[in-house]
Amino acid sequence: MATAADDTGGELGLLGELVGYHLRRASAAFAVDFARALAGTGMRQVLFGILSVVSVNPGINQGAVGTHLGIQRANMVALINELVEMGLLERKTSDGDRRAFSLTASRAGSAMLAECLVRIRAHEAEMLSDLTPTERTRLMELLTKIRGKVA
Amino acid sequence: MATAADDTGGELGLLGELVGYHLRRASAAFAVDFARALAGTGMRQVLFGILSVVSVNPGINQGAVGTHLGIQRANMVALINELVEMGLLERKTSDGDRRAFSLTASRAGSAMLAECLVRIRAHEAEMLSDLTPTERTRLMELLTKIRGKVA
DNA sequence: TATTGTTATACTCTATAACTATA
DNA sequence: TATAGTTATAGAGTATAACAATA
Numbered sequence: 583m584a585t586a587a588d589d590t591g592g593e594l595g596l597l598g599e600l601v602g603y604h605l606r607r608a609s610a611a612f613a614v615d616f617a618r619a620l621a622g623t624g625m626r627q628v629l630f631g632i633l634s635v636v637s638v639n640p641g642i643n644q645g646a647v648g649t650h651l652g653i654q655r656a657n658m659v660a661l662i663n664e665l666v667e668m669g670l671l672e673r674k675t676s677d678g679d680r681r682a683f684s685l686t687a688s689r690a691g692s693a694m695l696a697e698c699l700v701r702i703r704a705h706e707a708e709m710l711s712d713l714t715p716t717e718r719t720r721l722m723e724l725l726t727k728i729r730g731k732v733a
Numbered sequence: 734m735a736t737a738a739d740d741t742g743g744e745l746g747l748l749g750e751l752v753g754y755h756l757r758r759a760s761a762a763f764a765v766d767f768a769r770a771l772a773g774t775g776m777r778q779v780l781f782g783i784l785s786v787v788s789v790n791p792g793i794n795q796g797a798v799g800t801h802l803g804i805q806r807a808n809m810v811a812l813i814n815e816l817v818e819m820g821l822l823e824r825k826t827s828d829g830d831r832r833a834f835s836l837t838a839s840r841a842g843s844a845m846l847a848e849c850l851v852r853i854r855a856h857e858a859e860m861l862s863d864l865t866p867t868e869r870t871r872l873m874e875l876l877t878k879i880r881g882k883v884a
Numbered sequence: 885t886a887t888t889g890t891t892a893t894a895c896t897c898t899a900t901a902a903c904t905a906t907a
Numbered sequence: 908t909a910t911a912g913t914t915a916t917a918g919a920g921t922a923t924a925a926c927a928a929t930a
Contacts, residue, residue, distance in 0.1 A: 593801050595789035596850055597782055601857055601869065602763040604876040606778065607803060609760035610921095611881035612753040627757065628897080631748055638746035645911060650744050652758060657898065659913060681906045681911040699747055706752055712878045718752065721875040725755040727863045730762035761898095779920080796888060808921065810890060832888040832929045887930070895922080900915100907910070 612709055619705035624668060625698055628653070632661060633670060633695050636685045643682040670694050763860055770856035775819060776849055779804070783812060784821060784846050787836045794833040821845050 592598045616627055625633075628651075635647050644658045653661070662685070665671040670691035676682040687695065710718050743749040767778055776784075779802075786798050799809045813836070816822040821842035827833040838846065861869050 593786065593790060594782075595785040596846075597785040600853065601861060601873055601876070602760075602767055602778075602853070603782065604873060605756070605760045605763055608876045608879045609753075609756045610803065611879060612756055615881060616753060626896085627753075631745075631754065634746040634748040635744065639744060643911070652761065653897095654899070655912065656900080656914080676911095679907075679911080681904095683912075695747075702751065702753070709880045710752060711880055713875060717875055717878070720871065722752055722755060724864065724868055724872040724875070725752070725759045727868070728759040728762060729860045729862060730766060777919080794888075804920095805922070806887095806889065807891080807923080827888095830888080830930070834889075885930100888928085890926075890928100892925090893923085895920100897918100897920080899918080903914075904912085905910100906912100907908095 615705055615709055616702070619701045620698060623694065623698060623701075625694065628661060629665060630695075630698055630702070632658075632665060633687060633691055633698075636671060637687045637692065637695055640686045641676075641684045643676060643679075643684065645682075647685065665691070766856055766860055767853070770852045771849060774845065774849060774852075776845065779812060780816060781846075781849055781853070783809075783816060784838060784842055784849075787822060788838045788843065788846055791837045792827075792835045794827060794830075794835065796833075798836065816842070 594603070597603050613627060620626070620630070631651050632647055632653075635650050636642055639646070644662055645655050647653070647662075648655055648658045662671065662673065662683075666673050668690075670688055672686050672688050672691075673683045676684040710721075713721065745754070748754050764778060771777070771781070782802050783798055783804075786801050787793055790797070795809045795813055796806050798804070798813075799806055804812070813822065813824065813834075817824050819841075821839055823837050823839050823842075824834045827835040861872075864872065
């Protein structure tokens, strides 16, 4: 009986045996469909992630958001600027620390988050339509067990 | 009892409920460690993928390799050039079709493939060290079930 | 007409180093 | 001296459109 684990003779060669490869392809497929699902909103994977983190951590600063999401400080700047210019985030100098910015989601930001979530749930349902609910839960659990994946 | 599926109160917000997010983070973590594992060889994820596909499909052309790996023709050009210039691939005009190139792995290419594979197996073992053998197989199976992930 | 490879181009994501202003 | 944010920059991955040679 042939299983996925001894698929050495496939068109991919030994590549087909590697978890990392399938992870990369699956992630890329998700990214493409995510973009399709959110087309017209101006939102992307990273922006949605930031908006989500700020929403549950009102008053959080850029660096902390980046830490949660694995985004470097330097790269946060332009992303936060985008969200502020889109009117989805509000940025004011932090009360306690005048170096830092306090970030909160605007009403438009909360509405955008809700709208995106509806679309994203449909997108995930579609991408995972070949998996049973149990399998989806299991996949999530296994993914969170991967080394180096802190958050 | 709290499970990964109802992690709405986490620091990530609703993001933590999304399979796509965990897929993206896990894939990124794999990519970073893959690069570390292959440091000094000059190889990257994409180049290794191409070398692997050509190795099991001697005489294949660029377009077909791209189709297997989900890489567009236009982007294949520079990648194949790299591998040829590294001496890992041989490229000659195809016998049957003078538009196409016939690709084969050189001896150096085969050696590189073998060397990379040793390193990659160690890298995968490390990244998946919190998963049992059964879980690793299951993860692979679940990943290949994801919609849109053709190869 | 369709296909293979090619060039040009642009956008996103990510990474590093150096700077400023505060702490 | 350490930290928050910033700027500049560079590399890698990916996307589209248009072209030449060949089928």
